[in-house]
Amino acid sequence: MKATATAIPEVLILEPTFHGDARGFFYESYNQRAFEAATGLRPTFVQDNHSRSLKGVLRGLHYQIRQPQGKLVRVVQGCAFDVAVDVRKGSPTFGRWVGVELSEDNHRQLWVPEGFAHGFVVTSESADFLYKATDYYAPQHERCIAWDDPEIGIDWPLQGPPSLSAKDAAGVRLADADVFEPTPRSL
Numbered sequence: 114m115k116a117t118a119t120a121i122p123e124v125l126i127l128e129p130t131f132h133g134d135a136r137g138f139f140y141e142s143y144n145q146r147a148f149e150a151a152t153g154l155r156p157t158f159v160q161d162n163h164s165r166s167l168k169g170v171l172r173g174l175h176y177q178i179r180q181p182q183g184k185l186v187r188v189v190q191g192c193a194f195d196v197a198v199d200v201r202k203g204s205p206t207f208g209r210w211v212g213v214e215l216s217e218d219n220h221r222q223l224w225v226p227e228g229f230a231h232g233f234v235v236t237s238e239s240a241d242f243l244y245k246a247t248d249y250y251a252p253q254h255e256r257c258i259a260w261d262d263p264e265i266g267i268d269w270p271l272q273g274p275p276s277l278s279a280k281d282a283a284g285v286r287l288a289d290a291d292v293f294e295p296t297p298r299s300l
């Protein structure tokens with residue numbers, strides 16, 4: 114497994130060792146020891162999620178102000194543009210975003226740490242997302258930032274207006290949002 118830092122150093126791209134042969138392929142989609150060796154991190158994952166979305170569906174930008182979730186995200190069918198936004202109060206990269214293409218072909222995973230808002234848009238006919246999370250879903254603590262907040266300025270690869278849930282259509286600007294307050298030593 115190879116880890117590569119993005120423009121926000123805590124957000125990492127993970128590339129598992131891929132074994133293709135005449136039968137098809139095999140790879141370890143998660144190996145705690147390899148993840149720790151590549152990243153220096155040892156998250157405890159308590160929830161696995163699977164979502165399917167059609168082309169042009171945009172989900173996000175979501176985070177939990179308490180019970181923050183670190184997420185290890187990948188696409189096993191299709192292709193999507195996956196985004197992490199730093200919403201950690203006091204962070205030197207507060208309000209900045211990174212975006213990475215995740216697809217069934219590149220087998221990339223994105224590590225979205227606690228204190229980051231997460232979202233994606235599907236660029237293929239449909240996409241299946243699988244992701245692991247370090248804490249449980251807690252809707253009372255969930256917040257949603259507008260995908261098109263001009264102060265964040267995410268350059269989404271969209272060909273028209275995205276399909277949004279009612280919750281995501283009502284997302285607020287980061288300037289008006291409750292942000293994540295990290296403990297002093299976690300920044």
Ligand SMILES: Cc1cn([C@H]2C[C@H](O)[C@@H](COP(=O)(O)OP(=O)(O)O[C@H]3O[C@@H](C)C(=O)[C@@H](O)[C@H]3O)O2)c(=O)[nH]c1=O
Pocket residue numbers: 162164172173174175176184231232233250278280
């Ligand atoms: C996120 C989540 C939703 N649900 C339920 C609530 C609701 O009835 C239904 C759909 O929920 P949502 O519309 O919030 O699903 P969705 O918009 O896919 O939410 C997800 O978006 C991406 C970007 C993330 O980063 C995830 O952590 C999560 O917030 O599933 C759970 O039971 N457990 C969960 O962990």
